[in-house]
Amino acid sequence: MELQRTIKYEADRVKGFGREIMSVPGCEQLESCIQCGTCSGVCPLSIYMDFSPRQIMAMTRSDFKKEVLSSYTIWLCASCYDCTVECPRKIRITDIMYELKQRAIREGYAPKGFATPALARSFYHMVHENGRVTESSLVIKMLLKSGLSNALKTGLGMWRLGLNLIKTGRFSLKQETIRRKDELAQMMRIADQSDIDRLNGNGASATSEKGAHAQH
């Protein structure tokens, strides 16, 4: 029988990951975490998480990139900001969770078949393309991307609710979109480019580029 190793060693780390996260505006304070556990204590969802928020903070700082980015914790975080409000070191834990989610999607670590990253991806693409979110197609895309068995199970469980929402006009099947899509495409190009620049360590030039565009 093959033994499953659970202990993490120095060699499992991706050197520089913690520094990268802490270089993102708003995430700098992570460095001063004292591992008091207040964030885990107040988090209403920590009992469902594979790693508590305190553990995620420690693992991020210690460069355990793969474990952090492929964890379910970052997707279970409901962005309630309780931890951020209570942290004695004023660490913006919720914003760090957002940064980790973005990286997990971008770098292909997000758990496959889990509904929340599938929802985030579909939401992003819909806003990117149409400037609006249509709830009905968002739900359908999320279900299909989170796996066929998941889609069937959830779809069958909720068909009655869906039908009632359609009947009462609260769940439109018509794709919503904005008119001046060319302006949206231009905005998205600038936002995407600044993200790429930031990841490449050209944050200052990205900021000044954004500023220059804003002045025009």
Ligand code: SF4
């Ligand atoms: S509450 Fe703040 S200082 Fe305490 S463990 Fe969580 S992140 Fe660290």
Ligand code: SF4
């Ligand atoms: S913001 Fe996320 S991690 Fe923080 S308390 Fe709320 S659910 Fe937990």
